[in-house]
Amino acid sequence: MSLIKYPVFTNGTKVIPQPNCCFIYSWQQKRFDIFSFESLIFLNEITGELSSDQIVDKVANNYPDIALETVKSDLFKLQEFMEKREYLAVNTNPVSNTDIFEYQDSINRVKVVSADIEITKNCNLRCKYCFDEAGKKFPELPLSEWVKILDSLYNKGLRFIKISGGEPFLYPEILELLEYAQEKFIVSLSTNGYFIDENIARRLSTMHLQAVQISLDSTTAKIHDSLRGTGSWEKASNALKLLSNMNVPIRISTTVTAKNCDNLADIRAFADELGAELSFEVLKKNGRASTMGSDYFITDTDKVKQYSSESSTHKILDELHMTCQSQLGSVGISYRGNIKPCNLTEDFFSHQRADVVVKIDDKLDYTKSSVLVNVNAASEKVIGLLNDGTIKSKDKCIFEY
């Protein structure tokens, strides 16, 4: 006899609806995923009191032109994914759910929920393609300033942050900063792995980070080191092994160029062996990469999709035919603590400290920026974030090349 299943959200699961997608996150599991907007119809029906089959019937009513079996198979796949990610549990009896929806009131505008923080612009490496042109001796904010900024971002409703750089481990108090940040946010760290030794790995293993992301461009030193510097591959792969042995959640991030696109299957296998997530970033023509020859850039991204992990961010951007993270409610914060539309853009709103509410001055000289953009659209977004915690939705990334 088969038992009736009643899906119910696990403790601490929350959903943030956006105009074009929705975020689901679990504070307990320290993870988030991005689902399509249509998934909200399904999430709405998970009351704890309806069985899986009753939910299918209710959702199917919204899609009279689609066969019931198709709706059923799609929903069961989604339900399985949510169970795997521990957002959902299945009961054999009906129970009551707690309310999981946040910020329902601003459904028609993109809500800023995450920030990509460039904690330092300094770097020990000089990667040929670095969009950030990191490497020189740039000033850094003291920890007390970053704490103020983090508090302010939290109070504006942001829930997810990525600490990146430059190389974050050049920031002297990076471990203290991570320890503080993980108390408030779901945090991931993006590093070249060079400085991760046993001591640092142990400290990281005591934190509850979503992932430590390490850049690795191939499974052998040759290609990786030719782009990122001699000895960098060994350091990155050792760091991955060290963290994996200490059960720290890891993610490999591979910048895909024409030089490594035949190595993606091997990178996939290496990631699986380590139990790492995998994310592919196609080389973009920003920063130092703007002077690289066309023989480095790929045009066919099919292979990238074939070997990618089930990365919901990429999948959703793909579904929406977008490339812009800011459409998903993400902003960049520069090493000076200023808000930027995303981390690929320059720090040209030089007075827009993330923790201070300031209006953009129309007379500001934006021409100092070498980024050719529709600055008015970008400034609208920044004003929106500072004043009411939302940004206006745009169809296309204003920074797209």
Ligand SMILES: C[S@@+](CC[C@H](N)C(=O)[O-])C[C@H]1O[C@@H](n2cnc3c(N)ncnc32)[C@H](O)[C@@H]1O
């Ligand atoms: C700017 S780095 C900062 C974190 C750390 N220093 C590192 O390299 O992992 C963040 C990620 O951006 C990637 N990246 C740098 N320049 C890029 C470009 N032009 N196009 C695509 N990805 C790029 C890097 O490979 C790295 O995975």
Ligand code: SF4
């Ligand atoms: S990609 Fe990362 S490691 Fe390489 S120069 Fe840029 S910041 Fe440094």
